Amino acid sequence: MRDFQLPGRSPVRATEAAVATSHPLASLTAIEVLRGGGNAIDAAVAAGAVLAVVEPQSTGIGGDGFMLYAPKGGAKVIAFNGSGRSPAAATLDWYQREGFTGIPTFGPHAVTVPGVIDLWARVVADHGTRELGALLQPAIRYAEEGYVIHDRVAFDWGYCAELLAQDPAAARILLPNGRAPKAGERHRQPELGQTLRRIAEKGRDGFYKGAVAEDMVNHLRSLGGLHTLEDFAAAKGDYVEPVHTNYRGVDLFQLPPNNQGLTALLMLNLLSGFDLGSLDPVGAERLHLELEAGRLAYRDRDGLIADPTKATVPVKELLSKGYADRLRSHIDRARAATELPPPLLNKSETIYLSVVDRDRNAVSFINSIYYSFGSGVMAPKSGVILQNRGASFRMDPAHPNVIAPGKRPMHTIMPGMAVKDGRALMPYGVMGGDYQPMGHVHYLTNLIDFGMDPQAALDAPRVFFSRDLAEIERGVRPDVIAGLQRKGHRTLIAEDPLGGGQGILIDWQAGTLTAGSDPRKDGCALGY
Template sequence: MHIRSNHHYPSRRSAVAADNMVATSHPLAAQAGLSMLARGGNAVDAALAAAITLTVVEPTGNGIGSDAFAILWDGQELHGLNASGRSPAGWTPKRFAGHETMPFRGWESVTVPGAVSAWVSLSDRFGKLEFATLFEPAIGYAERGFPVSPIIATLWHRAAEQLGDQPGFAETFMPEGRAPKAGEYFYSPGHARTLRLIAETRGAAFYTGEIAEEIAAYARKHDAALTLEDMAAHEADWCGTISKSFDEVALHEIPPNGQGIAALMGLGILGQTDIRNMDADDPRALHLQIEAMKLALRDAESYVADLDHMKNITVADMLDDGYLASRARAIDPSHATNFGAGAPKQGGTVYLTAADASGMMVSFIQSNYAGFGSGVVVPGTGVSLQNRGAGFSLDPDHRNRVGPGKRPFHTIIPGFLMGPDGPQMSFGVMGGPMQAQGHLQMVLRTQLFGQDPQMAVDAPRWRVTDGLGVACETTLPPETLEALRGMGHALSLEAPDNAFGFGGAQLIARLPGRGYIAGSDPRKDGAAMGF
């Protein structure tokens, strides 16, 4: 990976190179991570400080009540962490009888939040600094306030219109009866209190102590199923990774219950095509990627579930080279095909990545799913609860059918690339159904087409919707759009600043010999920073 001048796409940014690096969707969070590296911490400390800070400064995409996943290179070995929560014990299929789909908001969409367990697990196993130190920047912003950034202000305003009547939301996130405007300071003393308790107890207050009791009591008040026992039963799992190679690089993802396997399948399908003979922005190359993702997403939606419930069809079956070759043969190289692919609802997520001079690299993602998630906020705590339960199916024959103590289908996925000489790139693309599709686009742009991380991030994106539908950014050239229409794709155009549609990417790649090069998405308020 080398630094290249960006002459391809309009951008406000250049790639950043340094020995120590943090890239996040908010500059204050990136600075929080860098401050840990400056104090002698490692990439894990940096990633966690950034993640904890993001719960304060970017509540529109994540919070203390989020779920999380991570992939980490410790200098010798790759590790995968699944810190997504399970459904309450009371969530039997009977509870949702009469519903056509799972509830998308409110208490009946809330599974046990897992992000706090990710912070504890990563710090315990790999961190250098004291756990409480990681919370100092976030607690400071929650207590002293921070100026709300422009994109987040826009998202906050939209969420307030939708969620203002959800339990506890307005009390915490609508001071003076409205969402804060860009540049206004927001204060969250309840958030600071909760973070301090988590820091002091290494997470115990959140799962078995004071905060857990307040969450459970609020659930009882609203006749929700979530109990103190559900909170106490939660555990994060060191799950390893699954991978698929494309020439000399291997893309690693977290195993199901997440959609990362769709990115692997798409990459495996494309490996069976002649995409290597095309340029990055050739409409024929975009067509092959779109078709591959349609096939991969169809399978992911049909078969991915909590790994303990994926019967008959296994991960190995879905990644089998022979099977992926058969899927590749279904692609017409000159015309779009309706494979029946669909995509989950759009969502709100934060992704960050950090790397240090010792060689440690961390790919970390945490999310409330749909922006502020369920909309439920536990009074006095700053805890906005995710709505991951909406990822379950009510189909009695589906592997992902709702049930007690079960992890739902997840859209959030951290990505990691390994090369022939070790770690190549730590990256992610937040944004609901865009994530697996974004991973595919970032891998090909950086590895096959030779673009540096910022150039790859700046490039126009597309997103499979359903049937023959493809959403495209308006920055795609008119001649490219016309060529795709001529192939039979049903295009819709969206502006690049669409809050969720095309995601927000953060990439850190290793430079030859020493150091890193990073890119941060101009579609977000974030930054790549290093020293």
């Protein structure tokens, strides 16, 4: 139980249903869908659409998404990969001839075809109870009538004014009065509202074909992009078999590559060899082990994870206990390793949400445009800000994640699902780009090893590694920082909070739900 004399919030507890998102308007939308008779899939898509309007720096219909779904709270976990692909003309030879030494972080060449609209349409048709058009109505209303800017949204938006100013449409819509909106101000996106109306009327074809697709393709090609209408018309997500591991009796599921989810599973396999529960949960030794396991797992992520239809990814070997045992031998409990190559890490923005309904359908749902405001490219008539997932591709022909036609890049966004004793235990996730695997592990070990509730597990201070530095949140005690330094870590106080997350714990015996929402974002958990 938390100390009620200190800042913080209690977890939300409910019997019928619960939601947890990074924005109050999205949480309220999901609850309204559930109370109106919709199921968890309906609520997740409606909330995700609202987030695509009210958190435009983090997500949007020009981005990608993934889903894990446990129908009726059972042990069978359904996974959907809603990530998009590179243009058919995006060959390595073309980029080399044009003098590129790497895929640009921003601009048209960073844009992969968005996959999230196909994801929404497919999962609602296959598992929902409402029409997609009805679920998009709250998002349409906020886009056309306006929404209030929340504090974390304003914080992130302010960093991006220079990027947005470079694209006339983005500057016009996202920098009203020539600047980023401030907290408490009202903002509208009427062009986006009309695009959502078209999708509501025509389904996925309202986005991938016709006027909206033409607007996106024409703008990208005017900037030198290789995209075609055929690339957009061919966009299609896939149901895939999730990957999983068992950590102290809990089965933990992630999306397979091209998703980075197995990075978290590898970290858990490494940490399973240590008695974390005997350590101080916010002490130097626990955080040191987490940092070292992360460095090893991210090394493998950066070298091996790619689109499995275009490259060989040794998933079975990476998740084997024998491999974890061998890799664990490189972890020194007393000292930070000095010989590991640093992972190539980047920060990004994402939204994550969890929903559990009255029938215990559990949904773990994540949408993103990667960096804040993605590529910085906005289609001028449709108001779609386009993601920059293509920036993850490499130009080394020997690397499995090398740029190629119709290829999915290595993807950072990763929903999680926990299952125990044949039943869903918890949909959960931690957003934050490359931090996500480490955030998943920190959150899960807080619950499993230290017995925290979902809210306390999210509240706890975090550490990460940035190049050769241990990046530390201000909530970590000075004596703990000194302990990490004695172990050889070069430390840096984080300028920005590390990630943000949500989770809903299902107590089958008590018949209750316990939900948490990260204080690093504007959102909240709600239940009834």
